[in-house]
Amino acid sequence: MKADALDRLRGTLLGEVLGPRDAGYDTARRVYNAMIDKRPAVVAKCLGTADVVHAVRFAREEGLPIAVRGGGHSVAGHGTCDDGIVIDLSLMRGVHVDPVRRTVRVQGGALLGDVDRETQLHGLAIPTGQMSETGIAGLTLNGGVGMMLHKHGLTCDNLLSADMVTVDGELVTASADSRPELFWALRGGGGNFGVVTSFEFRAHPVGPMMLAGFLAHPVERAEEVLEFLRDFNATSPAHLSADAVFTHAPEADFVPAEFQGMPLVNLLVRYFGPMEEAWEAVRPLREFGPPLYDSMGPMPLVAVQSMLDPFTPAGNLHYWTSEFVPCLGVEQIDALAALGRDLPSSLTSINVHPFDTAATEVPPDATAFAHRQDSWLIHVICQWLDEADSERCRAWVKEAGALLKTFGLGNTYLNTTSEDEETDRVRAFWDERRLARLAKVKAEYDPDNVLRFNHNIPPATGESAVGERATEEPAS
Ligand SMILES: Cc1cc2nc3c(=O)[nH]c(=O)nc-3n(C[C@H](O)[C@H](O)[C@H](O)COP(=O)(O)OP(=O)(O)OC[C@H]3O[C@@H](n4cnc5c(N)ncnc54)[C@H](O)[C@@H]3O)c2cc1C
Numbered sequence: 001m002k003a004d005a006l007d008r009l010r011g012t013l014l015g016e017v018l019g020p021r022d023a024g025y026d027t028a029r030r031v032y033n034a035m036i037d038k039r040p041a042v043v044a045k046c047l048g049t050a051d052v053v054h055a056v057r058f059a060r061e062e063g064l065p066i067a068v069r070g071g072g073h074s075v076a077g078h079g080t081c082d083d084g085i086v087i088d089l090s091l092m093r094g095v096h097v098d099p100v101r102r103t104v105r106v107q108g109g110a111l112l113g114d115v116d117r118e119t120q121l122h123g124l125a126i127p128t129g130q131m132s133e134t135g136i137a138g139l140t141l142n143g144g145v146g147m148m149l150h151k152h153g154l155t156c157d158n159l160l161s162a163d164m165v166t167v168d169g170e171l172v173t174a175s176a177d178s179r180p181e182l183f184w185a186l187r188g189g190g191g192n193f194g195v196v197t198s199f200e201f202r203a204h205p206v207g208p209m210m211l212a213g214f215l216a217h218p219v220e221r222a223e224e225v226l227e228f229l230r231d232f233n234a235t236s237p238a239h240l241s242a243d244a245v246f247t248h249a250p251e252a253d254f255v256p257a258e259f260q261g262m263p264l265v266n267l268l269v270r271y272f273g274p275m276e277e278a279w280e281a282v283r284p285l286r287e288f289g290p291p292l293y294d295s296m297g298p299m300p301l302v303a304v305q306s307m308l309d310p311f312t313p314a315g316n317l318h319y320w321t322s323e324f325v326p327c328l329g330v331e332q333i334d335a336l337a338a339l340g341r342d343l344p345s346s347l348t349s350i351n352v353h354p355f356d357t358a359a360t361e362v363p364p365d366a367t368a369f370a371h372r373q374d375s376w377l378i379h380v381i382c383q384w385l386d387e388a389d390s391e392r393c394r395a396w397v398k399e400a401g402a403l404l405k406t407f408g409l410g411n412t413y414l415n416t417t418s419e420d421e422e423t424d425r426v427r428a429f430w431d432e433r434r435l436a437r438l439a440k441v442k443a444e445y446d447p448d449n450v451l452r453f454n455h456n457i458p459p460a461t462g463e464s465a466v467g468e469r470a471t472e473e474p475a476s
Helices: 005-012 025-029 049-062 112-120 136-141 180-186 219-233 275-287 330-340 387-407 423-430 432-445
Strands: 016-018 042-045 066-069 085-088 095-098 103-107 159-165 171-175 195-202 209-218 240-248 263-271 297-300 317-325 349-355 375-384
Touching: 005 016, 005 042, 005 049, 016 025, 025 042, 025 085, 042 049, 049 085, 049 159, 049 195, 095 112, 103 112, 112 136, 136 195, 159 180, 171 180, 180 432, 209 219, 209 275, 219 240, 219 263, 219 330, 219 349, 240 275, 240 330, 263 275, 263 330, 317 387, 330 349, 330 375, 330 387, 375 387, 423 432
Parallel strands: 042 085, 066 085
Antiparallel strands: 016 042, 095 103, 103 195, 159 171, 159 195, 209 263, 209 297, 240 263, 240 349, 317 375, 349 375
C-alpha cells in the first residue's frame, strides 16, 4: 500500500481504521482463538453499511484480499488474515424487532446475546447457538446449531432476507423473491459471496422463563448415559433440548465442591416450552441415574443463553473437530465413552447433539446447508492455556477426529472446524452437485475470489455465473 493509503481510507470511514503502526492495532487484529496470530495490512472497523461499501472499494483499489469479521469466533481464524484488509463489523451490533410481523433485523456484527436481549423484550427468540458472544453472521452463514434445532431448525432456516455489499461495493438484497440463488447460497455457503450488513429473521414466541441446567453423571457411566439419551431423544418433546457433554466439572457455584474438577458426562437440558409443562417434560431425565448433582431450575432465556460463556472465554488456545454420525449404536457409544474418559485438558469437552426433527425436515436442496439427515453431531472442543500443550492437544483432536470418521457420515459441521481442515472434507460437506451450484453463485458475486478467508468455494469458470445480477435492479 502507498504511504497515504490509510489516511485516504480514514477520510471515507466514520469508523476506525487501524494499521500496524497504530495503538490499538494489536487488540484489533486479535480473534477469539489465541492459536490464530495474523497481521492484516489494515483493520477497518465499520460503523455502518456506507463504511462497508467504502472499505470494500478501497480493498479493490489497493488489490487487497478481504477477511470479514462478525463476532470473531471462528476457531479456524477466518475472521482475520495476513496482509489483507479485515472488514470488522464489531461496531455494527444493532437489532430491531418488529413484534407484529415477528421479524428481527440484525446488523452483521451483532452477537447472539445482542439478539436475545432485544427479542426477549417482546417474548420472542431466534434459534441461534448456545453462547452469547458468538457472532450471528458467521453462525448463520454456515448453519447455526442450538437448543431450538428440533422445533425451529437451524439459524439459517429462519433467515428471511439479507442485505449484502458485494466485492464491487454494490448493495444488494437477497430473499426468496430477490436474487434467489444468492439467498440459497447464503444459507449454508459461508462468507463466500459478500459482506452481509444485515439479516432479517423470523422470530418465535419463547420465554422469558425456561427450565435449564446440568444433570451430572460419573464418566464411568458414559455408556448408560448415551444409551439413555438416545432412547429418550427418540420421543422427547420438540421444546426440549438434551445434549450429552463430556467435561471436567468446573469450579462454579452450581457444582458442589466435592465434584469440582471431576471428569463427568453431563446431560445439558433446556426446555423452552410452556413453563407449566416444563418440570413434567424433564422428569425422566432427572430421574435417570440418579445424577451426582442436578442444577435444573427456572431461568430467563438470556441467562440460559449465556450460562456457558464463562467456560469458553476469548483468548484460550483452541483446536476443534466435528463429525455427523448416523446413530448411537454400540460402536459409536463405546468410542465416545473412551474419548470422554481421556480428555487431553481440563477445559476440553465433547458435545453430543441430536441433529433431527425440524433441521432434517427442510428439503435437502432448499438451502446450501447440505446435511439434512437424522444423525448426531459430535463436536470436540479442545481448549487449553499453555502453548507447551499445543502439539499434544492438536494431536489428540486429530486422532479423535480420525476415529469419529471411521463411523461417521464423512460430514463435518463447518462452523466447528479448525484452520487446517482438509479441503476434501470441506468440499464433501457440500457434495459435488451443490458445490457446482455454489461455484456459479461465487462466480457471479466474487469472480476474483477476493473473499477467500473462509471455507472457500472457488468461482466457476467458463460460462459460469447464475445471471441474476444482470437481470435485477440494485436494492434501494
Ligand atoms: C465459544 C463458541 C461457541 C460456539 N457455539 C456455537 C453454537 O452453539 N452453535 C453453532 O452453530 N456454532 C457455534 N460456534 C461456532 C460459530 O458458529 C462459528 O465460529 C462462527 O464462524 C462464528 O461467527 P462469527 O461471526 O463470530 O465469526 P467470525 O470469526 O467473525 O467470522 C467467521 C467467518 O464468517 C464469515 N462472516 C462473518 N461475518 C460476516 C458477514 N457479516 N458477512 C459475510 N461473512 C461473514 C466470514 O467468512 C468470516 O471469515 C461457536 C463458536 C465459539 C468460539
